[in-house]
Structures are given as structure tokens and as C-alpha cells.
Amino acid sequence: MRKNLLLLPLLTVLITGCPSNSLKTASADNQPDLLHAALDTTVAPGDDFFQYANGTWLKDHPIPASESSWGISNEVQKDIYARLRQTSMEAAAANAPAGSNQQKIGDFWAVGIDSVKANQLGAAPIKPELARIAAMKTVAEVPGVIAHEIPLGVDALLGLAVMQDAKNSDKMAVYLWQAGLGLPDRDYYFNADSRTKNIRREYLRHVATTLRLLGQDSTLARTNAARVMALETVLAKSSRKLEALRDPYANYHKMTIAQLNKLTPGVDWNTWLRQLEFTHPDTVIVGQPEFYQTVGQVLRTTPLDDWKAYLTWKVARAFASDLSQPFQDEYFRFYGTVLNGATAMRPRWKRVLAKQEDALGDALGQLFVKEYFKPETKARYDTLVKNVVAAFAEHIQRVDWMSAPTKVAALDKLRKITLKVGYPNKWKDYSALKIDRSSLAENVMRANQWGYRYELDKLGKPVDRTEWEMTPQTYNAYYSSANNEIVLPAAAFAVPGLADAAADDALVYGYAGASTIGHELTHGFDDEGSQYDAHGNLHEWWSKEDRRRFNERVNGIVKQFNGYTLLDSLHINGKATAGENTADLGGIVIGLDAFKKTRQYKEGKKINGLTPTQRYFLGYALGWQMHMRNERLATQLLTDVHSPAQYRVNGPVANVPAFYEAFGIKPGQKLYRPDSARVVIW
Template sequence: MQRFRWVLTAAVMTCTTTLAAAPAATDSTPATKASHPDIGIDLKGIDHAVKPGDNFFDYANGVWVKNTQIPPDRSSTGTFFEVYQLAEKQTSQLIRSLAQSHAPAGSNERKIADYYAAYMNEANIEKLGLAPLKPAFEPIDAIKTRDDLARVLGSQMRADVDPINATNFHTENLFGLFVTQGLEDATHNMAYLLQGGIAMPSRDYYLSQDKDMVEARAKYQTYVASLLKLAGTPDAEAQARTIIALETKIAQAQESLVDSQDVHKANNVWNIGDFAQKAPGLNWDAYFKAANLDNQKQIDVWQPSAITGIAKLVGNEPLETWKLLLRYHALDDAAPLLPKPYADLHFDFYGTTLQGTPKQQDRWKRAVTNTNTDLGDAVGQLYVKHYFPPSSKAKVEELVKNIVAAFDERLDTLAWMTPATRAKAKEKIATLRVSVGYPDTWRDYSTLQIRADDPLGNHERAVALEYKHQLAKLGQPVDKGEWWMTPQTVNAVNLPLQNALNFPAAILQPPLFDPNADAAANYGSIGAIIGHEISHSFDNTGADFDALGRMENWWTPEDAAHFQAATQKLVKQYDQYEALPGLHVNGQQTLGENIADVSGLTAAYAAYHKSLGGKPAPVIDGLTGDQRFFLAFGQAWRSKIRDAALRQRLATDVHAPAQFRALTVRNIDGWYKAFDVKPGEKLYLAPDDRVKIW
């Protein structure tokens, strides 16, 4: 189970658009015809040589795919990156203008300016060398006993607030902390302990026998040795082998991504005094005291076999091996903020080798990204003032209202749903909290020290402040309105434990949402995304959480059986998609997101038709309303991705690759009529084989 349900995959990827000729209308043509200057569809990007029923992604995007190159500093490009680029440009203008200002000391504006300036001052970074790592190295070097090791490991505990893929929480620290309400107690926040301890993106990179993964491991050995040599480490090659051997053992102890998604496997509340017995090998008293968690009576252990297995390694592996690992992790984690040779080496492995990205981003872009990450709400407050007018917020809220209403109405028409389940679903949708644009309250950075000459220290202090913020929630009432993203983030999220949705301001921009564009395009693009997030409250994860966010399955056995049968059809459907030669999408791993795509598109389609008020949609530029709706959906998932990045995505992401998400349309009856899709065409599904859930 995911604590968060994101609409996107890892780094919101990229897109450059070319605009371009429409297909002939094939559904019943309404009487009204029009020419519209802004229909929200890239007409020139359509490939008319492809039948919509053979490959709808290629039909909607084929010309764009042929004419578009992935930027050299990106691993992919596409519609979401077009929106990301716009948000990046907007935030960079804000941040860079502050860098030239004379904001008062202690203000958020001054902190933003100084953080950015410190990141951009490469001469100072070169001058500092490895000196900023001294505070990290000293306690590691001072480790003499297992108790010392436990204290150092505990002091490195950090919070899981990554807005990319919360299920597959990745940290080089031994464990990670997540804080939100208890799975069974909706009134109190609880600490969740998560597996960690490895530097590569997932356990598969250490364990898979796929030839590309094997090759990545060989290059990782080279990278680790090179990084250690650069830092003046004696016998770097041997140390690298020792470090990777320990990371591999940690990876073997970790649970898989599929198992980590299962909320029932995550509901493991341990009394803090029981850790020594359940996970021997680590001095838990020393660990929790150093992590400031010793005042907790209970902790939920998300991946219990991983926690037990990793703790055993702490007790069994040589102390010196752990010290080597910790020094390397400190160096690897800090490398982007160290002198250029370290940053370049880090990018060469994580960017070029693992993602296939040939060129590192310009430093100012990296500076903007990091400022956004570490001072997110401070930048966000400025962002919404400049770029998210109340009129846009009102229009999106109206769109959300219509799609929620469509979902609610569909509950009344589902023949398979029993009255008991329908009543619970109605209760849940009635209490669903949808937040648009930005949070009601903002983070307080008044205690955060930011210096214009200390880039690594600034980052570490910001991370520590976030950890302190998460710790402060323990023992406090649950904030149902808490946001887990900043307004300038291009993403959207469903929060099962809060029964809430967040739609940040940055994703609510063209081409995903344009307040001046045709309704069909807005419903087909951002509307389907909104529907996607709403549906997570009612999917295989949502079924496990009631209206208050408590872990309580509210489906009758009959309804659960129907849902299981329907979703297994979807698993098989996605298992058939070949992303790379011999490498298929994992339908089970991506199931929750695929369900949300089908359900979200279904709800958005119903809401679009309801928005017409019983009137026929006009034909615009030769396209019917339904054609514009589905084309907008297909073009929302427009994407090109490098093979290495795609391989990583398949191993670590719960979302299917974008080109297959566009094929969701084959489960919607209206798509067949809109494009006259016939039996024998590659995407054609017989009516009984189309997955219908909501």
C-alpha cells in the first residue's frame, strides 16, 4: 500500500511540443460546427498514418514523437515536463530576483536568496573541499562499539517526505521515518519505520540477474571506487567491494515493492520495548534515543522482515565494514554539493548510467530545484501570489466538484455493488477533502539557519528541520488538511489516511489545464487526473480505508470478489505490454495506478458529458467533443524516455510507462464510437473484456 497515491512517476519528466491536422470526425456529428483558436489539442502532433484502434498513443502523438528530441540534460520528455518547465521558469524567476534583492535578515525571502547564492557559489564550494563533511565523518570515525554504531545510525534517521514514490521509500540511512495517523487510530499520529540502507534506486539493482542490471552493478563498483579514490581513500577498490557486499546483504533483507504496497503487511505495531526481541542485533534503546524516538510507546514497522534482517546485519557484520559503508554514504549523499569532480562523478553514475541522461542540468536549474526542495513553502507562498490567481482556483474547484458529483452519481448505477458497500462509499465521498492550489497553513522557517557560504550545511539543516517537524506531530491531533507537496510541484496526490486530495497550483497550467481552453480538453487532461486521484479512495487501497481514514475494509465479500476479478483482468492487460525487448510492464506492481487511470477517465468522461447540459458538443476543427476529450487524454501522457530510465522506472515505479497509460481508452465504450474502432484492430476489446469498475 502507498501512504500517498501520486498521479506521476519519478521526476516529472519532459516535453517539448509541436503543434499540428485533425482526423475526420467519425462519431455522430452534432449540428454545431466551429473553429476555435484554443482547443487544447496539439493537432500537428497527431499521426494520421496510425489507426487509433491499433495504437492510440502513437495516433495521438506520433508526429510529435518523431520530431522531438529528449533534452540532453533530461532522461525523458513529454507533456508533464512542459508543465514542469513552466513551473521551473516561474520559480527560477522568483528565486533569482530575490538573489538580487535586499530582503531583511531572517525573512523567508532572505533565506531563499542566501540558499540560492550558496548553491551557485562554485568558487566557495571548491575552496571548502571536503571540510563540510567533517561533522559527518567524525562520529563515524569515533565508533568503537556496537552501541556507538547504534547511536550514529539513530542520529542519521530522516523523515520520508519524498513526493515522488512514497511506497518505494529510498534512503541511504539504515531506516526512514514516516509520521501520519495510525492505520487503525484516526485520531493520533504514529511513527512508521521504513527499510533503507542502500544507495542504488532499489533492491532489484543489487539482486536482479537481468543483463542490464548486472552491467549497472559493475559500473556501480567503478563509481564507488572512483568516489573513494577522489576523496583520498587508501585501497579504494577493496573498500568498494566490501561496501557493495554489505549493501547487497541489506538489499537481500529488504521487502519487494509489491509486498511494500500491501497495507495488510504493513500493519505491524510493535511496543518499543519489543524491538530487541523481534529484531535483535541492533541496540534499539541507543538507536531510538539518538533518533529522538525513545519517548514513543509504539512504532509501526512497515516492512518487519526487512527491519529484522537489517538489524541482524548490524549485529553480525564487522564494525569496520559498517564504518566504511557509513563514510561512503555520507560522501555519496553530499557529492552534488561538493567540488565539481565529486558532483560530476555522482551525476555520471546516477544520471548517465542509471537514467541515460548525457548532460547534467545547468547549475542554476539545480540550484532552483534544491531551493524548492529545502525551502518549499517559503517559495510556494511567493509562487501562488504571482502565478495562481483566484479565478484559476475557482475554475479548478468547479471542475473537481463536477467530477466528484459524477463519481457519486455512478455509485447509484453500479449493478454489481451491494447496498451495504454503496452506503459506505457514499459516506466516504461525502467526507472527501479536496484541496486545490496550496495549503491553508504554511511551514515556519524562522528557526532555520541559512548561510550564503554554506551550501551543504544549509541542506542538512533544512533536512533536520523537516525531521523535527515530523517528530513534533507525534502525540498531536491529526491534521486532516496537511499537505505533502508544495504549490510549485507538478504532481497530484491522494492521501488515503486523510481521505484527502491535493492538487498543487503548478500542475494546474497549460497544456493540462487552461481556463480559456475548450471544456473537452480540460476534462480529458486535468479532469482525468482529478478523477484518477478521486478514484484512489475507492480502489484496492481505498477499499481498506473508511471515511475517517482508518484501516477498515468496507466492502462486502461479494463486492470484493467482483473487484478482484475485474482488476485481475487489468493485471493481465498490462502484463502484455512490452516496454523494452523482452521486458514487460508488471501488471500487479502497477495495478493501483492502472485502476485509477481507468476509473478517473470514466468519471471525467461522465462529468464532461454532464457539463454539456444536454446540448450536443460542437465540432471544432473537424473534431467532435468526444474525439477532443480522448485526444487530450492521450496527449496528456505524451512522453519519450531513455531506455536506461525506462528500465529503472519498470523496476521501481508503481505507475505504468506513459505510453501505456494512454491506452487506458480501450476500456471506455465511448472511445470505440468516437474513433470507429472495430474488431481486429490491435487495441480492440470485446465489451465483456473491457474493465469497468466505477
């Protein structure tokens, strides 16, 4: 995936919005020049290109109290949210036919925005689930209760998914993955630095406070919080580190149900899977067998009271942000402030829109693309994608480290990549999903259950390779190894304050061609994606010597990013971020060659004193125009396979000779790397 919800960088310039207050510089045709306006010329591009490219914009756009980070994607989000809010308000007032998408959008919005009703209800919407847990008499009942809670959206012990079999992409398979933690990553339970120790203390306090809100007295709440922490720590100890989860072979263990039962003595998986609504799966794919050995162990040895504490906490955590204000405040205090540094909660309407997106994303998407993503816009960027693909093919043919037979296979894979731009050709059918005005939490639970069963229904059926995993109004993009496809949602094509016609090719090719299209294409050939063939199956199609030479180059990326120190003592995890960093570098060099074929590049005319090549690199940096609080940055370094934004700019450009030429980078400047140290892959 090219980006996640932590960073939200963008693709390119499409949707027209109102000019930002920071746009103080205009090009010759009186259109705003985002690139020139954002520059901080007090910083040398060879010392910190990210700050040089974005410094003035960052100064003019401080992080709001309600946010842990802020970037150009947030500016676009404001525009999209305004549109979706209006759509939802109109739906709520429309008295639409029962069962229609408009009725569901309107009812979800109406009850979600009703804070008075939420406060009156308190914890009532989750009381049936809490009662189910409290009624357990023996540990033998625990798997059945877990099986009931997981479809509702509760992260309890099992990481269950239906996905394409990595080694047979034409078949859907049941996956079991490590799960069940309340802190963002296993390292939070063990790291000994003062920052993480404080987070563990605050987590205990948070769990106890939430349990008190459910009615437990202080002593019992503290005791149960300790029980939760103890059980989660056992699970965390058997969970793999972030970088270890990126090895597709090491995280693929296909087992029969009999083999799974043998892995976890005492656990009856035939019964458990039936309770989870699976109908006789013949095999499961276990990502981390050692984690499931621990699952079997804790189900045999953990006392019933500990399970009651753990499952009560899991249900409360899953729906705290859907309940009354005290639950929301406490949830925000820990997950918003302690972990991520935000000091004020986002407005309720924005939080409701985010939940509505999760529940009814395709219903909203149909309305979104109809009004805001015109056919002519889609046509332009379909063409841009094809141009970048052609440039990548030329790079594959030119590289000196890949043998001729592997090049043939690589070009075949590239040609077979499915290019999905804008929106899907068919939409999800929500007719079986009940949405009403009973409570926000109940709507969320029903939507989670609908989504669970939607995925479950795929078992035993042909794989639908036309399906999208993101909605058109999502600011993101991804490469799917199983489908060998890149997916570029419509809403990602947006920059506030600039009409598509006003965007010069240099900006567009840097912003879209490099930071997203080229990036996503490169994911098919990074250290992880390159292990899947043109049909999406996991097997080695490179020669051993090709793989060795490729890994040498990737190790250069790992070493480079391991060397970056942030917040005094924290480091980027070069191994965990290797795929994204490799894709960033590939996207830049591939996008640049595609840009070199444009008229703007060939004419070489300056705009606001900037050459086409300079504007190309600034266009790339524009996609990472964001900053974040230290707390959020620390969380990202432990939990995310993406490097922080500043290093996704400074890191890859320091390896690109054209960057040195464009900005006159010289020895002695901070970004300068001698030729022998520069990483060259594509």
C-alpha cells in the same frame, strides 16, 4: 499518488505561457489547438492511440541531452523555473532582513549557484560527518552515529517516518520501513539479466570512485566498495518486492518497544530512539519485520570496518551533488547516465532550484500563488472537481457488482473526501531554519534536519488534516488514504501556450477531469485505498462478496498489464501497478460522464474536424504526452508503481466502449479487445 517525479503528467490548463513552436494548428478563433497540432495521423488510433494523439508533439520535442525523459510537464517546468529563478535572483540581491523568507531564499540561491566556492570547498562541508564515522572504535557506536546522520538526510539502514497510524488516523505514529540501499530497488541486487548485471558492476565502480574522491587510495576504495555492496545485498535480500509493499495489512505490525527489542536481539531501541530525538514513544509500526530482524543481525555480526565503509559511502552519496564538480560529475555519471540514460548534466541553476524547492518549498509557494494563481482560476477548478465527484457518485450507484449496503458506505466515503485545490490555507514557518552562504551542502543538511524535526514534533499532538504534503508549485497530485482527501497543487494546472479561457471543456475534462481528478478520487476505491474507511482508518468495510467481485475485476487489469512487453523482454508488473492502472481506467469513465453534462458535449460541434468525445480522449492523452530513454524506462519498470506513459493511455482506453465508438475501433486493430475481455469496474 496520481503521478510521481518520473512521469510528471499534469492536471489541466490554467497558466498562460508563450506558445510552443509545435503549435502550428489553430482553432477557428485563432487560438492554438494543442490537440490537433499534436496528432500523428499516419498512425491509426485503434493501433496505438498514444502515438496517434501525441506523435507530432513527440517528434517536435526530442529528449534533451540533460534529461532522461521529456514531456509536456517539462515544458511547464521551464516556465515555472524561469519565474522561480527570477524570484531567487531578486532575493539574493535584496539585502533582506536576517531570518526572513526572502533572506533564506536569496542566500540558498547565492551559495548554491556559486560553483567557484563549491570547487574551493571540495568535500570540506561533509568532513565533520566523515570524521565522526572514522572515529568509531567499536560496533556498539554504530547506532549512535546512524542516529546522528539520519536527521541530516542520510539514508543509512533505518527507514524512519512519523505518519498517521493506518488503523487510527487521529494519531501520529512512528513507522519503521525497509531502507538503506544505494540502488533503486532490491531487485537490482539479484536480477540476472545483462542490463542489471552491468548496473551492479557500474555501481561498484561508482562507489569506489566516490571514495577515491574522498582521499582513499585505489585499493582501499575498491575494498570498501565491495564491503558496501556485500552489506547492501544482505539488506536487499530481506527487503520486500515492489508489489508486496502495496498490501497495507501485510505491512502493518504495531509493536511495543519491548516487542521490537525482542524482534532484534542485541539492539536497544529505547536508547536508539532517544538518540534519534524521539521522546519515549510507546509503540512503533514496523512495515517489514523480517528486514528489521536482519538489521539486528548485521549490527551483531558485521565488522567495524564494513560499517565505516558503508556509512562513509552513505554520507558521500547523500551530499555528492552538493559538493565540488568532481563529486557532481561522478554522481551524475551513475545515477544520471547509467541508470537513466541522460548524457549531459542539467544546468546548475536548475539543480539549485530543485534543492531550494526541497528546503524552502512553502516560502517559494507563497510567492508563486500570489502572482500566478488568481482567485477566479481557483474557482473554476473547484467547480470542476465537484462535477467529477458528482459523476463518481452516479457510477457508484449504477455498478452491478457492489451490494446496496457497501454502496451506502462508499457514497459516504466519497462525500467525505476533502477536496484541496491550488494551495494551503496556512504555510510552514521556517523561522527556526538557518540558511546562510557558508555552503550549499550545509544549507541542505540544516534544511533536512529542520524537516526531520518538523515531522518529529507532530508526535503526541492532534493530527493536522489541513496540511499539504506538496507545495503549490509542484507538478503532481495525490490521494491520501489517512486523510481521505485529494490534493491538487496549483502548478499542476498548467499547459504551455494556452490560456485557460481558450481551453474547451473537452480538453479540460479529459486532461483534468479524467487524468487527475477522477484518477485521484478513484484511488480512494482502488485495491489499496478501498481498504481504508471514510475517516482514513484501515479496516474492511466491504462485504466479502463485494471484495471478491472487485478483486476479480482488478485481476483483469493485472493480467492485461502483465501482457505488455517492453525493450524486447521486460514486462510491466501488473500487480505492482494495479492501483494506478485501476485509477486511470476509473478516471476516464468518470470524467467522461461529467463531460457529457457540458454544453459542448450536448451541442456536438466539431473543432478542427474532431468531435467533442474525440477531443475528450485526446485531452486525456495530452496529460501523458512524454517519452523517455530506454535506460529510464528499464528503471521505471523495476521501481515504479506507475505504468509507462504509452500504456497509461493505450491500456485503459482499450477497455472503454465510448473510445471504440468515438474512433471507430474495429476487430483486427491492435488495441481492440472483445467485449468479454474488457475490464469494467466503475
